[in-house]
Amino acid sequence: MSLTQSPGPLSGSPGPGNYAIDGPRHRLMLTPLPRRVRGDLGGRTVIDTDRAALVHETGLRPQLYVPLDAIDPALLQRTEHTTHCPFKGDASYRSIRAGERVAENALWVYDDPLPAASWLHGLAGVYLERLDRWRDEEEDVLGFPDPYHRVDVRRTARHVQVRARGEVVADSRAALLLSETALPNRYYLPRADVTATLQGPTGRTTFCPYKGEASYATLVLGDGSELADAAWCYEAPYPESAAVAGHVSFWGDDVEVIVDGAAVAS
Template structure:
């Protein structure tokens, strides 16, 4: 029988994992099948991975659907001990779950999230809200605050946005993002793309690329048409990658920040 920890303090294992109990009710599904239904999940941070994952007590997992992996992965998930394939009516999802060797996490099973790894469970819920890509980090804040700052955005010397009614989005570990009403953006200078991304804090974003001749990465502008309730203030507003455009706030030019997105943007082909 698994002993459920109750303290909220973050622990460290000899393998370098960080873990912390969560009070959230978490469920994971593949199609219409609920594979995980847990009221005692544990958040786990792997070394050098900035986002957490969940591990669950075995009693709260459909172990009858798990089979020892036919082709277990190597070199993934710090301290992983055993990998499992998920068998759903003959459909085998390879390496969908695993256990950690850490003694602190004995009796727990972790799962891949399809929208993060391309395999694993497709739908995840915290309480009654569906979440995407990864669990939300309790040590991270995301605040969307309406503002009256004067924000100007330029691309290759062309003014593309000018507003005094932005919404500033403050997200731990990332630069401030400036969300601009569509009426204050020269949207005719951009073309919509079929690119979409998911965020556990904001929802699903749609994108636009620059029509100009500058070597600007694709999908430089994004918007959340149906953001999650906590950041509802950014609905339908447009934001630009600070890493690749020039932004001026109240007359002060902002330096282009270096973030995990900097490399991703530099590897994209230009929009024209």
């Protein structure tokens, strides 16, 4: 994300600097992922490689590619589905079958990539969500982190207040500021500093390759009205974000985060 989204150097709108990168405005770059990557389907490991890579593309998040020869060809079925990318070429698709489980069009392959992306030959892009399980070495993951992306968590003594529809629902001078590449700062507040009722967790979860899995809660206001999924927390974050465990952050159209008297992006 740091390379391909603003203000990264491979984004469509790079930040100011004293250099220029030669080449097209839409850029591609491959970064090896030097760890063992495994994908399971129907209880069977169908992808197992230490030669995976991340492809960075202007305006997009990094995409996992794996060597096509890391997959048993007996499990693959070429389909009629095709797509075209003006920067990479024509893609053909493969479904993966493992027993009774079929991951339709889970892989795409540039059989004859454009010269500017010739290094994609022999690689297959993967729709991660179409397989049942992914492992990064021995860790279960839902995605793979970008080596150019960073997350920092810092204690802050700033006065952080959260309002929902004008009502103060949290007030803290012991918040944590989570600063993440290419994203607005997020403030995580101790649960003890949340004055409104939080109901949950709800059924919603999201996954971040740098923080882990977030669970959500409904915010109940003093008049009994509710804002669904307006608060989230990481109960068991990854080690690099461990400090935010049990803290709560807020977001939504009716939610306002005030820091030292000034509204900030929520």
